[in-house]
Amino acid sequence: MDLLARCPAQSSTRILTxxxxxxxxxxxxxxxxxxxKRLNPEGATTGQVRPFQIQADVDGMIELLATWAAGLIPxxxxxxxxDDARQQAxxxxxxxxxxxxxxxxxxxSGTSGQPRGVALSWANLEAxxxxxxxxxxxxxxxxxLASLSPAHVGGLALITRAFLLGNRxxxxxxxxxxxxxxxxxxxxxxxxxxxxxxxxxxxREAWRSTSAPPRLRCALIGGAHTPRTLVERVTGEGWPIAxxxxxxxxxxxxxxxxxxxxxxGLHGVGLPLDGVEVxxxxxxxxxxxxxxxxxxxxxxxTASLTNESGWYHTGDLGxxxxxxxxxxxxxxxxxxxxxGVTLDAIAIEEDLRLHPTVVDVCVVxxxxxxxxxxxxxxxxxxxxxxxxDEFEAWVSRAMAPSAxxxxxxxxxxxxxxxxGKIDRACVRSTF
Numbered sequence: 001m002d003l004l005a006r007c008p009a010q011s012s013t014r015i016l017t018x019x020x021x022x023x024x025x026x027x028x029x030x031x032x033x034x035x036x037k038r039l040n041p042e043g044a045t046t047g048q049v050r051p052f053q054i055q056a057d058v059d060g061m062i063e064l065l066a067t068w069a070a071g072l073i074p075x076x077x078x079x080x081x082x083d084d085a086r087q088q089a090x091x092x093x094x095x096x097x098x099x100x101x102x103x104x105x106x107x108x109s110g111t112s113g114q115p116r117g118v119a120l121s122w123a124n125l126e127a128x129x130x131x132x133x134x135x136x137x138x139x140x141x142x143x144x145l146a147s148l149s150p151a152h153v154g155g156l157a158l159i160t161r162a163f164l165l166g167n168r169x170x171x172x173x174x175x176x177x178x179x180x181x182x183x184x185x186x187x188x189x190x191x192x193x194x195x196x197x198x199x200x201x202x203x204r205e206a207w208r209s210t211s212a213p214p215r216l217r218c219a220l221i222g223g224a225h226t227p228r229t230l231v232e233r234v235t236g237e238g239w240p241i242a243x244x245x246x247x248x249x250x251x252x253x254x255x256x257x258x259x260x261x262x263x264x265g266l267h268g269v270g271l272p273l274d275g276v277e278v279x280x281x282x283x284x285x286x287x288x289x290x291x292x293x294x295x296x297x298x299x300x301x302t303a304s305l306t307n308e309s310g311w312y313h314t315g316d317l318g319x320x321x322x323x324x325x326x327x328x329x330x331x332x333x334x335x336x337x338x339x340g341v342t343l344d345a346i347a348i349e350e351d352l353r354l355h356p357t358v359v360d361v362c363v364v365x366x367x368x369x370x371x372x373x374x375x376x377x378x379x380x381x382x383x384x385x386x387x388x389d390e391f392e393a394w395v396s397r398a399m400a401p402s403a404x405x406x407x408x409x410x411x412x413x414x415x416x417x418x419x420g421k422i423d424r425a426c427v428r429s430t431f
Contacts, residue, residue, distance in 0.1 A: 002068035004029055006122070008140075008166045023058065028065075035066035049105055049117075049298075051075040051093045053086065056146040056155060057173035064150060064159070073098060075105040075117060078151040085115070092299040093117055099295040106153055107299075108248045116299040118153075118248045127291040128251040129161040131273035135256050136218055136242060138165055138192075143215075145183065145190035146171045147199065154223055157252035158194045175420075177202045184213040191215050196223040196420045197230060198360075200241075204234055212238040218259055222246055222269075224421045225328070225346050227353050235263050245269040245328055249305060249312050251292040254278065255326040268327035278326055279311065285332065286318045287311040334424070336365035338373045341402045348403050352377060355394055357386040362414055362422050366407060366431040376431045377405035380414050407431055 007025065023031070040046070050067050054060040054076040067074040075093045077086060089107045098105065098119050105117040132138065144162045146169055148155030162169040170190055172179055180203055183189040193216070195203070200221055207213075212234075222244035235241055240259035246252045255278065257270030272278045276290040289310050296305050306312050317335075318328045334345040345363040352361045359380045365373035379386070388410055395404050415426040 003065055003160060003163050004032060004069070006126075007163050021058065028062070031062055032065045032069050035062055036069035039066055040070035040072065046071055047073060047098070047102075049073045049075050049093050049096055049098060051077055051090045051107075053077045053079040053081075054150050055079060055173050056148070056150055056175075057171050060150060060173075061146075061159065061169075061171050068103070073102055073105060075107065076149075076151040076156065077107060078149045080149075088115065096298045098298050102295055102298075104156065105298060106156065106248050107151065108153075116297045119295040119298050120251055121295055124251040124292050124294060125157065125160045126164060127275060128157055128253060128273075129164045131275060131292070132157075132161060132253055132256070133165060135253075135270075135273055136220070136258065138167075140166045141191070142217075143168045143170065143189070143191045145180065145193050147175050147180065147193055147195055148223075152223075153248040153252045154194055154196075154246065175199060177206050181206045181208075184216060187215075189213070189215055191217045193219040195219060195221055197221060197226040198224075198416070198420045200226075200234065201230055204230075204239075210237055212240065216240060218242050220244055220256070222253070225349075228350060229353055231262065243269050245316075245326065247288070247312075247314055247316075249294045249314075250276065250288055250290070251294065254288060254292075257325075266325070268321070268325050270326065271324055272326065278320065278324075280318055280320055284317040284319065284329065286314045286316045286326075286328075288314060334364075336363075336373050336375055338365070338368070338371045338375060338402060340372075343375065343403055348375065348377075348399075348405070351399055351403070352379070352395070352405075354398070355391060357382045357391070360414055360422075362424060362427045363405065364424060364428045364431065366428065374407055375403065375405045376407035376409075376428075378409040378412075378414060378427050378430070380412070381410055386410065 050072040064074055077089055093105060101121040102119040103122045104120050108118055144158055144167055146158060148158060150156050150159055218240050220242045226243055241262050242256055242259050243262055244253050244256040246254050253273055254276055255269045255272045261270055279287040281287055289312060293312055294305060315332050316328060317330045318326055320326055330344045330346045336343040336345055348363045349361050352358055359382055362378045364376050366376045368374040415423040417423045
């Protein structure tokens with residue numbers, strides 16, 4: 001069964017929009033049916049995995065829906081992948097076998113850094129949509145902007161959630177700051193956004209008012225650590241921000257703090273969503289299980305998704321408070337051990353961002369024969385205002401000696417991957 005067949009009956013007037021055309025659900029069904037016949041002219045349900053590059057525009061949505069309607073399993077790929085990465089993904093996924101019940105395969109680097117596919121089922125996606133509906137108070141009147149790549153679990157879940165809940169979906173293609181701001185200013189723009197922190201920062205910088213967009217009811221922020229300075233700034237201006245933590249292996253959201261909780265100053269990413277179990281091991285690693293947990297990994301490299309008790313080991317670090325609220329403290333690979341002292345790179349970044357001439361920063365550990373590792377920082381500065389000597393003097397006053405970066409790179413924009421996240425591996429390789 002494909003996604004259109006799962007739309008609620010009352011969604012017959014739902015419209016898919018890219019800013020220049022509106023498509024009723026009935027018209028969309030016709031276009032998807034025609035595209036499905038071209039993909040699988042014999043009408044045979046093969047269950048074969050079909051890798052293809054996809055944009056978050058109308059054509060991309062139709063191709064995704066048509067792949068399902070043709071009885072194939074979509075494996076959407078981000079068009080920003082390098083040629084080598086795209087060829088690797090295509091080769092790994094084209095003839096792979098998938099677990100029974102697989103409805104989509106998402107290509108991800110995983111916690112090991114080794115690219116592989118994650119197989120999700122309809123049950124996974126529906127459980128995720130229903131849990132998000134409950135946590136965020138979603139309804140059929142919501143208008144979502146397809147602001148993330150459908151090749152990323154956040155972007156795919158945004159689309160499937162909109163269809164499953166009968167929402168309107170604005171599909172304008174590749175994320176564009178100016179077009180997003182124009183939509184937020186319009187009378188029929190989105191009521192809901194799903195963004196990575198960099199996108200939120202870019203939108204806020206381009207926003208021409210000190211008050212929030214009047215139609216916006218929720219901006220779901222995840223995919224990377226959200227700097228507290230950014231959260232304080234936008235919530236102070238009335239932006240309804242929901243902070244979320246998720247994973248491809250858990251079909252997107254795991255825990256989410258609602259806009260009311262974030263505005264109230266509650267720390268962390270909130271309570272786990274309905275049905276999701278969270279456990280923090282003695283070494284602080286976050287373990288997860290529940291109905292949104294993926295079926296397994298596929299691809300050239302296979303690995304078990306869970307331990308013998310059914311828990312998925314995320315590689316992320318965190319803590320649960322007495323009320324069960326989750327706070328993310330970092331990743332194992334982002335811990336720096338220098339001179340016997342264990343440091344959290346994310347915490348150091350938060351401190352460095354407090355300086356007014358820092359736009360963004362990435363901190364990593366680099367090998368050192370004496371100290372084991374040294375703290376290195378790539379700083380993206382405010383153009384024309386940054387002075388490294390003054391900055392280092394500020395750092396020496398504001399930070400503990402062990403946490404102070406000893407190696408600097410300043411000036412260039414931080415490298416980011418296809419999903420807009422800082423590419424820490426690339427940063428580490430430059431030192």
